[in-house]
Amino acid sequence: MTAAAAVLALLGPLAAPAAADPSADEVRKRLKTAAHQLEVVVEQYNDLRLEVKRGHQEADRLRARIAPLERTAQARSSEVGTIAAAAYRTGRAANVIGLLHSGSPQALGDKLAMLEALGTQRGRAIEALAAANRDVAAAQEGLNALAAKERTQGAKLLAKKRHIEAEIARLDALRFDLGISDLPPILEDPPALPPGAASAAVRFAYAQLGKPYEWGASGPRGYDCSGLTAAAWRAAGVNLPHNARAQYGAVAHIGRGQLRPGDLVFYYGNIQHVGLYVGGGRIIHAPQHGERIRFDRADYQPVHGYGRPRR
Structure with a gap:
């Protein structure tokens, strides 16, 4: 026994038995599992693309709704500016000051009413424009968030996809070595169905x-x-x-x-x-x-x- 132990020591540890190659059924099962995992990733990626697309569509709807508000506000602002400029050129602004001291209650009331209407109109236009700008900013912020999400999740999905595809390529090579091939697809003519x-x-x-x-x-x-x-x-x-x-x-x-x-x-x-x-x-x-x-x-x-x- 001592001699046998010495011989074993000289020969070194016995080599472990080689692992048996997987059977064709095992390879098929592993291929199917890996391919199914890939399909899950694909559907997640498709879902992400749809989410981003919906975000862009929502932003487009916001812009379409905001555009008339912006045009109205700009038109009102331009109208106010035109009236103010005309009053300055014609001296009507000075006439208004004169009216304030003229002691004419009717003229004073008319002018105050005009100024109040002008201020209200301009204030509404400015508020409409501000609201439109807030909506545009909110839409753009949402778009930026969606774009960032697409980049982050897209990178993760792409990395996972590459990992699974590498595994599938390895198993495809093993399937080829074992001579496993898929059956040809069954081709048929479509059944007769009612038009529609x-x-x-x-x-x-x-x-x-x-x-x-x-x-x-x-x-x-x-x-x-x-x-x-x-x-x-x-x-x-x-x-x-x-x-x-x-x-x-x-x-x-x-x-x-x-x-x-x-x-x-x-x-x-x-x-x-x-x-x-x-x-x-x-x-x-x-x-x-x-x-x-x-x-x-x-x-x-x-x-x-x-x-x-x-x-």
């Missing part, structure tokens, strides 16, 4: 089958989940926001038994995914990074709810 907006949306979705998932995209070469559903309904003349949660807030909510082709199916508790129902218990959707637009069962993931876009 829903039929147009379904036909559009069928025409996108096989195109790649592309984060933040709404076509024509690729789409993310909410980009596909927004584009499908845009082709039908209905505008939907490019964000799954925002789309859920924009549609009429329906039950599972009410589903018709063209309706939307929303997934996960915090609404991270959306697909377009095409009938027969199936959806067409842009699944996630590394995959192509395809069919899936409507209940392929936990369903949050169902919605019908308002025509």
Whole structure:
């Protein structure tokens, strides 16, 4: 035993057994998890873009409302200035002073009334202009806050996105080494549907089958989940926001038994995914990074709810 111990000491510690390579199923599972994480980030980024867009629209509405106030105030101010200048040139200001000493109650009352009206009018114009300027300043402050939020959150989301994409690239390489390949997309002709907006949306979705998932995209070469559903309904003349949660807030909510082709199916508790129902218990959707637009069962993931876009 002493001799054996000496030999082991000379040889050094035994090497640990090499970790077994992950199985194809494990690689697929890890890919799916990483891609799902990326989709969450994409929808957060889409939500942030919508928030900033709404801020700009609100500022535009404020400016449109303020512009007439500014023009009115400026016109009144110019009118007051013109009257004052005319009075100075013609000497009417001196006449007013004379009237104050003329002892004529009627002339004095008329002039005081004119001066009071002039002062009130000018005061209102100045106050209107000041209020307009306050509204513009508030809108600009809101815009600046939104821009700062976009820069801060956008940088965080971009950093997270790059981290997840790096993980997906590593797993893609491992999948390639193991010879794992995705099945080709199933292509079909759209079903015969009654003419209308829903039929147009379904036909559009069928025409996108096989195109790649592309984060933040709404076509024509690729789409993310909410980009596909927004584009499908845009082709039908209905505008939907490019964000799954925002789309859920924009549609009429329906039950599972009410589903018709063209309706939307929303997934996960915090609404991270959306697909377009095409009938027969199936959806067409842009699944996630590394995959192509395809069919899936409507209940392929936990369903949050169902919605019908308002025509």
